[in-house]
Amino acid sequence: MLVELMHIAPYAIAFTLPIALLGLVLLQWLRERSLATSMTVLVLVPLVATAIGVIGVSGFMFTAMLNTTMLVYLWVAIVTVPAALLLGRGIAKRTVWEREARSRERAAEASRRELVAWISHDLRTPLAGIRAMADALSDGVVSSPEDVAGYASRISTETQRLSGMVDDLFELSKITAGALRLTMSAVPLRDVISEAVAAEGPVAARKGVHLEANAEAWPVVLGSDPELARVIRNLLSNAIRHTPADGTVAVHVDAEKDRAVVRVDDACGGIPDHELDRVFDVAFRGSAARTPSGDGGAGLGLAIARGLVEAHRGEIAAHNHGPGCRFEVKLPIAV
Secondary structure (H helix, E strand, C coil), rough: CCHHHHHHHHHHHHHHHHHHHHHHHHHHCCCCHHHHHHHHHHHHHHHHHHHHHHHHCCCCCCCCHHHHHHHHHHHHHHHHHHHHHHHHHHHHHHHHHHHHHHHHHHEEEEEEEHHHHHHHHHHHHHHHHHHHHHHHHHCCCCHHHHHHHHHHHHHHHHHHHHHHHHHHHHHHHHHHHHCCCCCCCEEHHHHHHHHHHHHHHHHHHHHHHHEEEECCCCCEEEEHHHHHHHHHHHHHHHHHHHHCCCCCCEEEEEEEEEEEEEEECCCCCCCHHHHHHHCCCCCCCCCCCCCCCCCCCCCCHHHHHHHHHCCCCCEEEEEEECCEEEEEEEEEECC
């Protein structure tokens, strides 16, 4: 038996080796193609090599035994090739998903590092001002009632800024951690828009920005009143901040099928196309310079707005429109 095996071994190698080498070349050529195709070739190569080797060793004499063997190979191929296709597609989908997941994780980690860096800078600036003014008051550097009142007012302003930033961070942390809990009810958009416009009106007036609201319809949406109010106020605050004096910030409300649409138009001059997709990113403020102005925020308002809108199963988008930008929010209408 051993002698027979040693006798047929060279013939088996001679017939199967070229098929194996051809399969290797084919796999190299297909390395940029789909994983399912590579898996199919990987399954077919040993099957074909084995079949050719068996036929070659038999001396191409198609006996009943050889015919039975080849029939077995045929059924094995019928079973294994579709299995290889399914397995390849499954592995490909999993690979793509894992790659996308790693990409999202890297983006989230980079966003967190940016947020920590920018927030640290933004917190340090008002804190340094508060400490300097508090030291001046404590050391008696300023003593006149007018100067003391001015310092106290500026300390109060900076403290309010810090409080707002901390509130934004807390809200954003709840959104990103999935800890946000909404109490859903029917919310009239007329009330939400009116309150937001009234709250942001003094800020717009101080800057000389015209603030107006109008509606084709005033739909009632399914949502949480405080969170929806925060969305509109964040959008208005962002629009007012970037609109020059004598510019206009307009709120338009309409209904489309089963969705209410709120559009906030400003006169910011537009956003570069390559930055439009980033306006809702955490800590993005459209400028490489991160020194906050007196009315600037920490770059969290739009990120919070997006998180709250998505928590309502709504949509939010931004695009250039007219003399500035349009932020559009779509919310489900209450049934």
